[in-house]
Amino acid sequence: MKKQIFLLLIFFLACSCKPKENMIYMSNHNFEQEVSQARYTGLKIKEADVLDIKVSAFDEIAVKPFNLTSMATTNDPNQEGNAGADGQYTVSPEGYVVMPVLGRVYCLGMTKKQLETDIEERLKVYLTDPRVDIKLTNFSVSILGAVGSPGQKTTNKEKLNLFQAIALAGDMNPAADRTNVKLLRYSEETQKDTLVAIDFSDASIVNSPYYYLQQNDILYVEPDRNAQIAANTTNPNRALFLQLLAVGLSLVALVIRFSR
Numbered sequence: 001m002k003k004q005i006f007l008l009l010i011f012f013l014a015c016s017c018k019p020k021e022n023m024i025y026m027s028n029h030n031f032e033q034e035v036s037q038a039r040y041t042g043l044k045i046k047e048a049d050v051l052d053i054k055v056s057a058f059d060e061i062a063v064k065p066f067n068l069t070s071m072a073t074t075n076d077p078n079q080e081g082n083a084g085a086d087g088q089y090t091v092s093p094e095g096y097v098v099m100p101v102l103g104r105v106y107c108l109g110m111t112k113k114q115l116e117t118d119i120e121e122r123l124k125v126y127l128t129d130p131r132v133d134i135k136l137t138n139f140s141v142s143i144l145g146a147v148g149s150p151g152q153k154t155t156n157k158e159k160l161n162l163f164q165a166i167a168l169a170g171d172m173n174p175a176a177d178r179t180n181v182k183l184l185r186y187s188e189e190t191q192k193d194t195l196v197a198i199d200f201s202d203a204s205i206v207n208s209p210y211y212y213l214q215q216n217d218i219l220y221v222e223p224d225r226n227a228q229i230a231a232n233t234t235n236p237n238r239a240l241f242l243q244l245l246a247v248g249l250s251l252v253a254l255v256i257r258f259s260r
Contacts, residue, residue: 038211042111043136043158046188046215049091051107052135053099053119057127065101066123088137101126109188112136112158141213143169145221146176160213162198162205166221172200177224183210184218 045051055066089097095108102122107115116132123130140154148170155168172178178200185194196210205211213219 037206038208040159040212042113043139043215044188045091045107045110045112045115045136046186047091047093047095047108049136049215050138051089051091051097051115052137053089053097054133055119055123055127056131056133057123058129059127062127063130066099066126068100136215139215141165141168141216142218143221144218146173146223147171147221148173161211162200162208162213162219165213165217165219166200169219172221173223175223177222180222182220182222184220185210185214186216 054069055063057063089099091097091107095106096104097107098104099119102119105115105119105122107118110118112134116134119132120130123132136158137156138154139156139158139160140152141160142152143165144150147166150169153165153168157164166172179202181198181200183196183198185196186192187194198205198208198210
């Protein structure tokens with residue numbers, strides 16, 4: 001009888017010490033199939049984005065009026081869509097930036113490449129072979145939940161994928177649920193938020209249209225089920241489990257006592 005009770009306790013302890021699953025990124029993968037990667041289409045320009053726009057051409061004198069850094073600006077830096085003293089343009093709520101000579105240029109929802117092409121076409125009226133280079137200076141995402149350093153993360157790297165974003169936040173905690181990370185993204189086209197679940201243990205994540213992050217994306221890393229239960233001391237299921245465990249241990253103690 002004592003041996004049976006001992007074996008029962010060993011079985012219970014073994015079940016309670018079950019290792020955590022899905023601890024490894026991209027562990028669910030068929031290596032016989034080639035993994036393709038999502039195509040990076042570029043960031044979509046949004047309201048309040050700060051754009052550094054530089055115009056160049058063969059004639060350096062002719063190009064000066066089109067660059068704010070090479071001329072004094074009469075724009076009000078506090079008015080959205082206009083440029084500040086550093087020559088950077090803030091996208092207005094209506095989706096415009098105000099450039100010297102060209103005036104208002106609509107850019108909401110465009111990629112940088114699309115806006116560069118659009119401005120170059122406008123400049124051909126004034127310049128020969130103009131070139132436009134645009135940089136987004138305030139690219140940021142928010143990473144919350146079970147990560148080492150949650151919060152808003154700003155980077156000068158515009159082509160930011162999911163793994164790089166998690167690295168910015170100090171990686172996921174051991175108690176994180178890597179199979180159900182939430183991504184919240186606002187769409188300028190639909191004027192709505194989109195919420196998707198991402199499984200970091202699945203190698204096909206690199207094919208996801210959400211693999212590359214957009215401006216103001218929000219990632220939320222949930223704690224796994226065990227961590228949620230442990231954190232919630234008022235959870236009725238947890239309380240019931242502890243009560244049953246206490247009763248079971250009491251019965252085991254009584255059986256051992258009277259079996260002597």
